[in-house]
Amino acid sequence: MSLAPKNILAICGSTREVSANLQIIRALEAIAGKAWKLTLYKGLTELPYFNQDVGNEQAPQSVKDFRNAIEGADGVLICTPEYVFSLPGILKNALEWTVSTTVFSDKPAALITASSSGEKAHESLVLVMKTLGVKTSEEACLHIPGVKAKLDAEGRVNSDLLNKQLQQLVDAFNKL
Ligand SMILES: Cc1cc2nc3c(=O)[nH]c(=O)nc-3n(C[C@H](O)[C@H](O)[C@H](O)COP(=O)(O)O)c2cc1C
Numbered sequence: 001m002s003l004a005p006k007n008i009l010a011i012c013g014s015t016r017e018v019s020a021n022l023q024i025i026r027a028l029e030a031i032a033g034k035a036w037k038l039t040l041y042k043g044l045t046e047l048p049y050f051n052q053d054v055g056n057e058q059a060p061q062s063v064k065d066f067r068n069a070i071e072g073a074d075g076v077l078i079c080t081p082e083y084v085f086s087l088p089g090i091l092k093n094a095l096e097w098t099v100s101t102t103v104f105s106d107k108p109a110a111l112i113t114a115s116s117s118g119e120k121a122h123e124s125l126v127l128v129m130k131t132l133g134v135k136t137s138e139e140a141c142l143h144i145p146g147v148k149a150k151l152d153a154e155g156r157v158n159s160d161l162l163n164k165q166l167q168q169l170v171d172a173f174n175k176l
Contacts, residue, residue: 005037006174009073013080013091015045020147021079023155024114024166028077031163032170038077041069050096063097070098075108075173078129081147082099082113087128095128102133108176109134110169114147139172 010029014021022040029038046062054060059067070076080091087095092112098104111129113122122143129136144150150159157163 003035005034005155007072007076008032008036008038008075008077009041009069010038010077010079011041011044011091011094013078015090018155019081020155021081021099021112021114022150024112024144024147024157025077025079025153026155027077027138027157027163028166028170029108029172031167032174035174039069039073041066043069044090044094047094047097050093053107056100066094067098067101067103070107073107075110075176076104076134077110077173078125079112079114080121080125082115082118085120087121088126092128095132098132104129105133107134108173109136109140110173111136111141112144113142114144114167116147117145118143118147119145135176137172137176139168140176142166142169 001149010025011128012019012021012025043066047058094103109129111125113125126141150157152158
């Protein structure tokens with residue numbers, strides 16, 4: 001008996017075309033195979049700066065679309081670099097738009113920070129997402145330092161250890 005694929009919303013904290021984080025998302029998608037139907041959220045750059053004066057009902061369509069995309073997903077995968085020892089502003093801004101909602105409550109989440117170093121951003125990502133109420137586990141969170149050295153020129157993972165860690169993360173995420 002084959003189970004229906006899980007609808008996974010992937011959010012990449014980097015908007016670079018040849019982003020290492022995007023390549024990690026694609027590697028995870030390949031590992032998960034038919035278990036996931038992955039949708040990459042492409043609207044980060046369209047979200048306005050968060051403004052607390054804007055009530056949920058008055059929120060711009062881009063914000064409503066973002067919230068609906070999270071709400072409609074079976075799980076969320078966030079993969080981000082660290083910028084100046086923190087989360088990239090564009091990702092933090094998007095997350096701020098969800099604070100007044102329950103879209104992340106009990107949502108299964110895999111949380112990855114892939115960067116040169118990335119320790120501080122990873123701590124922050126896990127703290128922020130737990131505060132927003134996601135369901136995650138230690139095995140569904142992964143810090144990948146030195147990410148660029150772990151990808152080849154075509155963007156494929158060239159580290160056996162990282163491949164194993166990504167497989168473990170997919171297994172853990174599927175069990176959340
Ligand atoms: C504005 C900026 C700030 C950065 N600050 C950090 C940092 O604090 N820590 C770190 O590990 N890497 C830092 N980096 C390097 C990024 O982590 C690295 O370029 C990463 O591969 C970017 O992810 P991407 O390939 O998915 O775009 C910074 C890069 C930029 C552009």
